[in-house]
Amino acid sequence: MSQGFQRQPLILASASAARRALMAGVGLTVELHPADLDEEAIRQAHADLSPARQAVQLAEAKARAVSEVHPGVLVLGGDQILEDDGAVVSKADDLAAVADRLRGFRGRSHHLHSGAALARDGQIVWSAVDTAALTVRDFSDAWLETYLAAEGPALTSVVGGYRLEGPGAQLFRRIQGDYFTILGLPLWAVLDALRDQGVIDR
Known part of the structure; x- marks a missing residue:
């Protein structure tokens, strides 16, 4: 493969629209082959690890499984894990649960850990994690109702109940960390690793 600055094919082992858009946005062509794994079982198997390390373990499991075939x-x-006061937060089941979650975040900070890994032939060749801290403003209940109506059930597909690239940006008072990490990948580290692996030009 030789198209622009990409020298090798690359597979993305994820169904995440945000990760897919990030790769396309930086000019990379990826094949999509989401990993079919029991993520909760993997997380439970590594429950003794920090949430940040759990994100890495899940990213590695996805990359390894897809690379084997x-x-x-x-x-x-x-993979991305949301940590709130030391606890791992899972995706909400419905909009009512999203509303409860966002009310719980109101006026407080939580963390997003985005892990990434590269694998070839079932072997991990690189992995990393980056963390961002997000402080939610003291929004009104009226604003929350408007937000939920505007975004709808799609909010149940994102762990925090928000998309920073959409109206969810209005939830926050302060963010400490990298924008791409919040979207789902430690992009700068991934690009460096892809250069090291010869996928893209230096």
Whole structure:
């Protein structure tokens, strides 16, 4: 493969629209092969690890699993974990649960840990994690109702109940960390690793 500055094919082992958009946005062509894994079981198996390390373990598991059935091709796996006061937060089941979650975040800070890993032939060749801290403003209940109506059930597909690239940006008073990490990948580290692996030009 030789298209622009990309020299090798790359598989993205994720169904995340945000990660797919990030790769396309920086000019990379990826094949999509989401990993079919029991993520909760993997998380529970590593419950003794910090939430940040759990994100790495999940990213590695995705990359490894997909690379085993696509020999010779580099596979990128990613995972994001939301940590609130030391606890791992899962996706909400419905909009009512999203509303409860956001009320719980109101006026407080939480963390997003984005892990990424590269694998080839079932072997991890690189992994990393980056963390961002997000402080939610003291929004009104009226604003929350408007937000939920505007975004709708799609909010149950994102762990925090918000998309920073959409109206969810209005939830926050302060963010400390990298924008791409919040979207789902430690992008700068991923790009460096792809250069090291010869996928893109230096």
